[in-house]
Amino acid sequence: MNPDLKKSFRPFQRNGVRGALYCDGVSLETLARKYGTPLYVYSAKQITERLELFQRAFAGREHLVCYAVKANSSLAILKLLAERGAGFDIVSLGELARLVVAAPNAIDRVVFSGVGKTESEIVAALVDGILQFNVESESELELLAKCARRLKKKARFALRVNPDVFAETHPYISTGLREHKFGIDIRKAAEIYRAAARSKWLEPHGISVHIGSQIRSAEPFGAAMERVSKLLMQLKREGIALKVVDAGGGLGIDYHGGSEGADPAAKVQEYAAAIEKALADFDGKLLIEPGRFIVAQAGALVTRVLNVKKNGKKTFVIADAAMNDLIRPALYQAYHEIVPVKPRTGRARAVDVVGPVCETGDFFARDRMLKPVEAGDLVALLDAGAYGMAQSSNYNSRFRAAEVLVEGKQHRLIRRREKMKDLLATEII
Numbered sequence: 001m002n003p004d005l006k007k008s009f010r011p012f013q014r015n016g017v018r019g020a021l022y023c024d025g026v027s028l029e030t031l032a033r034k035y036g037t038p039l040y041v042y043s044a045k046q047i048t049e050r051l052e053l054f055q056r057a058f059a060g061r062e063h064l065v066c067y068a069v070k071a072n073s074s075l076a077i078l079k080l081l082a083e084r085g086a087g088f089d090i091v092s093l094g095e096l097a098r099l100v101v102a103a104p105n106a107i108d109r110v111v112f113s114g115v116g117k118t119e120s121e122i123v124a125a126l127v128d129g130i131l132q133f134n135v136e137s138e139s140e141l142e143l144l145a146k147c148a149r150r151l152k153k154k155a156r157f158a159l160r161v162n163p164d165v166f167a168e169t170h171p172y173i174s175t176g177l178r179e180h181k182f183g184i185d186i187r188k189a190a191e192i193y194r195a196a197a198r199s200k201w202l203e204p205h206g207i208s209v210h211i212g213s214q215i216r217s218a219e220p221f222g223a224a225m226e227r228v229s230k231l232l233m234q235l236k237r238e239g240i241a242l243k244v245v246d247a248g249g250g251l252g253i254d255y256h257g258g259s260e261g262a263d264p265a266a267k268v269q270e271y272a273a274a275i276e277k278a279l280a281d282f283d284g285k286l287l288i289e290p291g292r293f294i295v296a297q298a299g300a301l302v303t304r305v306l307n308v309k310k311n312g313k314k315t316f317v318i319a320d321a322a323m324n325d326l327i328r329p330a331l332y333q334a335y336h337e338i339v340p341v342k343p344r345t346g347r348a349r350a351v352d353v354v355g356p357v358c359e360t361g362d363f364f365a366r367d368r369m370l371k372p373v374e375a376g377d378l379v380a381l382l383d384a385g386a387y388g389m390a391q392s393s394n395y396n397s398r399f400r401a402a403e404v405l406v407e408g409k410q411h412r413l414i415r416r417r418e419k420m421k422d423l424l425a426t427e428i429i
């Protein structure tokens, strides 16, 4: 068995004589029986612990951890984080609306990122009084000024600069190179700040970067911040003193169950040290936008085995969850550990774990060593709290899964399973 399941910072651990899998104080079997499958299960304890790791690591300066809502936008999770002092990074009107419902008192802790903001999104965010717009182009800045003038409300903005730093990650989630669609060329930024400083409706408030996601080494974060720091000092000499640096998100987690020996607390320390070293000359406020690191390891997708089928030499474990519930393996060849909820005796063998969707790409794992499982058994896909439910869909007209939040020994439904009427609600014949 994966030794990492025993580590204290992981909420999914084996318990009792037969070693059944628990989320904190609650057995996954109990949850599956009560709420059905596929089921997303999250540990509230882990989510708050991860937020606190960042808050502690940056305690030496004024800071705000702006959780990236896109990683998991469930209202109960947003509320939990807001209550513990988090700010938020949003990318759409929908994400703003979620916060208005779940955390109305935290709207002044919101930054608005995203490569294509519409006029109505900008207006709504100005009216609601968010902290800062992270602007991705000169034309977007013009649009922001126009909206601010109309509302007679000065807009605080940061330019999202593209630092041209390479971050080792999957190409679909790397963003910090000049060839990517994100941000403004860092060499052009000073000129744009200068022009904006003359506008009555724009306040040069900060500078932001985001170099990519699932980045496991601290070094590229430091490199990006060094470039930001140079620009900050240059602007300061010209009389433009920015109050905020937003270092973005992107710190990766260990999807391989701790085999790299990484302690999350140490990872956050390393990350903070790299950023702080590069920003030694900056005495303003630091924002960060972690998403994955806060919620990924807090969540598992629990699914029931429908069938175990042999085709020639291959064995397929067909689960009741599919790519519409968790698309990461199909989309990024992502690895998620898969473990039986109640282990049976017997030797592990190589299987493909797949869903019922009519696509060859509908798989969770290929040639994966798995302890024996039979139809009716439960298995858990670990580290599924980030970009799992948030990227789910109704493909194949499947109902999206339910979500449960575990708080110690308590558990509660935070999203009910969809029904047919939910699927048909928006359609017109």
Ligand code: LLP
Residues within 6 Å of the ligand: 068, 071, 089, 113, 114, 173, 210, 212, 213, 214, 248, 249, 250, 251, 289, 290, 291, 292, 293, 328, 332, 386, 387, 391
């Ligand atoms: N800030 C900005 C501007 C972002 O674009 C993102 C993620 C984040 C923060 C949060 O990054 P994190 O700390 O979660 O790495 N669906 C992909 C990940 C896409 C990330 C997109 N941007 C996946 O499942 O791996």
